Amino acid sequence: MPKVPRNYTRKDYSSLLTELQSTYSASQARKTIDDDAKKREQEPLTAARRLRSSKMDNRRLKYAYSKRQMVLHDKACDLVRYIPDMDFDMVETIPKGMTICQKCYRMVLIRNAIGDDAKKMNAYLRFFDMVEASNSDLYTLLVEYRASIHWENSYTLTIKVNDDRWQLVHMERGENLLYHNNYYILDDYSRHFLNDYHEQHVNGTQDFHHYSYIMCHYSWEEHVESMKEKARKQEEEARRAAEPIRNCMKLKKLSLFYAHYIFVDKEEHLADSLLLSKGVEVRWGKEFAKPGVSYRFRFCKVRKRQEALFLEALQKLQDDMPLSQYLEYAQFCKTFPTTIPG
Numbered sequence: 001m002p003k004v005p006r007n008y009t010r011k012d013y014s015s016l017l018t019e020l021q022s023t024y025s026a027s028q029a030r031k032t033i034d035d036d037a038k039k040r041e042q043e044p045l046t047a048a049r050r051l052r053s054s055k056m057d058n059r060r061l062k063y064a065y066s067k068r069q070m071v072l073h074d075k076a077c078d079l080v081r082y083i084p085d086m087d088f089d090m091v092e093t094i095p096k097g098m099t100i101c102q103k104c105y106r107m108v109l110i111r112n113a114i115g116d117d118a119k120k121m122n123a124y125l126r127f128f129d130m131v132e133a134s135n136s137d138l139y140t141l142l143v144e145y146r147a148s149i150h151w152e153n154s155y156t157l158t159i160k161v162n163d164d165r166w167q168l169v170h171m172e173r174g175e176n177l178l179y180h181n182n183y184y185i186l187d188d189y190s191r192h193f194l195n196d197y198h199e200q201h202v203n204g205t206q207d208f209h210h211y212s213y214i215m216c217h218y219s220w221e222e223h224v225e226s227m228k229e230k231a232r233k234q235e236e237e238a239r240r241a242a243e244p245i246r247n248c249m250k251l252k253k254l255s256l257f258y259a260h261y262i263f264v265d266k267e268e269h270l271a272d273s274l275l276l277s278k279g280v281e282v283r284w285g286k287e288f289a290k291p292g293v294s295y296r297f298r299f300c301k302v303r304k305r306q307e308a309l310f311l312e313a314l315q316k317l318q319d320d321m322p323l324s325q326y327l328e329y330a331q332f333c334k335t336f337p338t339t340i341p342g
């Protein structure tokens with residue numbers, strides 16, 4: 001049972017209460033006015049904050065910056081939270097010429113190349129540290145050449161540059177290997193890509209710098225050109241082998257010491273230096289040329305003991321000729337037996 005003091009007399013506090021109530025309501029009114037003002041003051045700030053968080057939630061917007069400082073950050077950079085709401089803005093791609101924050105530099109470059117795979121950001125960072133990729137090589141590969149990358153496992157990364165896919169594999173021994181996608185070549189020289197890879201045997205240093213250079217500068221078009229050129233050469237070689245030519249003819253002249261010849265030379269007298277290098281002494285006779293034709297019929301005689309060397313030099317004359325010239329030369333030589341002038 002609660003104790004009640006026996007001599008308790010009820011006092012009248014009503015006037016005090018009224019006084020208190022009026023003071024309270026006055027302060028209450030003042031407080032409401034202050035709050036309203038504060039609210040009005042804070043309203044644009046709240047709007048800016050709302051805009052900021054909706055931008056941060058937008059998966060397409062990858063980078064944040066302060067409109068005052070114009071330094072680009074990855075959206076996950078610690079420094080982003082220090083950007084005041086009023087100055088905060090975001091972009092989808094790396095704006096040309098904007099300074100990139102040194103703290104999150106590699107994250108900025110990686111995010112540019114990984115599509116929606118941002119949850120593996122740390123795995124990408126670890127991989128590039130492991131293969132000792134420099135910032136400038138990463139910038140060239142991921143920003144300038146717009147490579148896209150895909151993390152396969154702790155030691156393998158797939159890198160796509162233009163149409164080609166590559167795999168960079170970090171080996172236990174510490175070295176890195178580069179693989180290139182397999183493909184069929186179709187009749188029109190386009191490619192049908194397969195899902196596997198072959199090792200790209202790289203000459204020279206086998207580091208990330210060299211590999212990224214190879215990936216950035218690989219050109220299928222150039223590859224096609226060199227294949228076509230090789231095919232053309234093979235075709236011409238085959239034609240050359242199939243049609244041996246005779247660029248000289250021995251003349252039936254009775255001579256004890258000399259063999260008499262007529263042969264086809266270019267107007268620049270290509271045979272001279274070849275004969276000289278073999279030490280063949282030649283007595284020159286007449287020379288015939290048709291206007292507008294760059295070949296010459298040249299008469300000459302050589303000592304019989306030097307005849308073999310002479311014929312070797314004439315063989316070398318046709319062998320050394322570039323293929324394109326050779327075919328024309330061969331055509332000209334075919335007219336030999338019937339058109340000997342003189």
Ligand SMILES: [Zn+2]
Nearest residue numbers: 073077101104
């Ligand atoms: Zn940053």
